Amino acid sequence: MFLPVSLRDAPDKSEWSAFDRLPVAVLRLEDDGEIAQSNRLARELLHLETTDGNTLQGVLEGLGRPISDWLADAALGKYLNKSEFLRLKSAEVEVFLQVSLGRISTPGGEHVLVAVLHDATELKSLEAQFVQSQKMQAIGQLAGGVAHDFNNLLTAISGHCDLLLLRHDQEDNDYSDLVQISQNANRAAALVGQLLAFSRKQTLRPEVLDLRDTLADLTHLLNRLVSEKVTLTLSHDPILMPVRADKRQLEQVLMNLVVNARDAMPDGGEIRIETRGQTLEKELRRDRATVPPGDYVSVRVSDQGCGIPKDKLQKVFEPFYTTKRTGEGTGLGLSTAYGIIKQSGGFIFIDSVVGEGAVFTILLPSHRAMQPKTIEPVAETVQKPGIERDEGVVLLVEDEAPVRAFASQALKLRGYTVIEAGTGEEAIELLNDDGLHVDLFVSDVIMPGMDGPTWVRQAREARPDTRVIFVSGYAEDALDDSAEPVKNSVFLPKPFSLNDLLETVQGQMS
Incomplete structure (x- = not known):
């Protein structure tokens, strides 16, 4: 680590004021991590007006190795000039610093620890984006493969069940058992559909939709999902462009978001669903995603619940991750929503403050089609098949x-x-x-x-x-x-x- 001659000679504290003008952030540390001196750039990186009374481990946290162990090794002259990536504790958004520790000697034979800081937020953000992409792709491939095998099993189970139903009347003792098998096979198929939705390998049946009509059709069901303590409020932009999406899958996304909002408010509150048109003149970079310019329709689902800590916001869309207690959630709801929206060409974001609730924002590209193409979804109700004769x-x-x-x-x-x-x-x-x-x-x-x-x-x-x-x-x-x-x-x-x-x-x- 390069330091000016005056610093290598360890000047007294009064001379450290000269380092406020250095183009590099510098801290002088005691062996226990207490910050003895800091220059202007260091205080700016640490988001502090003064470093008096602070320790390195008090303002930063390690991403693996404890900072105290690193300081102890540096005080003994071990692993000097080796960089560590640390996260700033006090920042409202994630801030990462690359910190290098060096040791200099004073004329009296004492050793002083010096830390040089660099802003590594963009680097760590790109690294996290790459790692997240790789992880989601790997889990998606696994989910897709598992879903494929399960779909073959479920086709055989539900198919042979349908064949048995042909040979039994409702008065038969076995008929109700066969219906139970068929219904549970459908439930299993829905769960497999969630895996495919996350892995973005499900079959979508897109059609041109007016989200106001979609939400109007869904309102009755959504009101049944929330408790009497919860008020559901809808607000629409009077001029709203259509979107092209799978209606059934989009309804599933909205139901998942409403159920999560309901669960976040055990004592009641208001859930607001708002739609509006939005035009992006330039690309929007947010949450490791880049939204290209264009016309969008946004759907905001907000609640007044307990909120989500900022360190967990980036994890909520990961499969099997849940903030609920054991047995209260599978961790597939939001990952399913993520997969459906991404496969539909859209984006989904979350904003939350602990104690103030959460807001999920969906951005779907607008569609200017005149004639919507509607494909009716396959019915999921159990009915006794009727067989007519045909040839071929x-x-x-x-x-x-x-x-x-x-x-x-x-x-x-x-x-x-x-x-x-x-x-x-x-x-x-x-x-x-x-x-x-x-x-x-x-x-x-x-x-x-x-x-x-x-x-x-x-x-x-x-x-x-x-x-x-x-x-x-x-x-x-x-x-x-x-x-x-x-x-x-x-x-x-x-x-x-x-x-x-x-x-x-x-x-x-x-």
């Missing part, structure tokens, strides 16, 4: 045997002729028989060896008019975007019910 030949390609067995049996009950294959290669081999007539391909997307789109494109060379249904436990973007889209194809996400499968097949056959 279906080539079913699915590597998961339980899923293939359910789909095959369901299609045969409908009257279709079903040819089964466990791989894409097996499907191509079957289609080499020119005498084999096939009306429809139903194929999983991700399979060992040749994937769904690959074998379908190859088969289409000889059978260009055959229609296709792709099924997958991943989102629709699991299809290869780099290749030309498969024409006359539709996508059916897992888990799907018997009715979902039959309706989709009938739609492609017609």
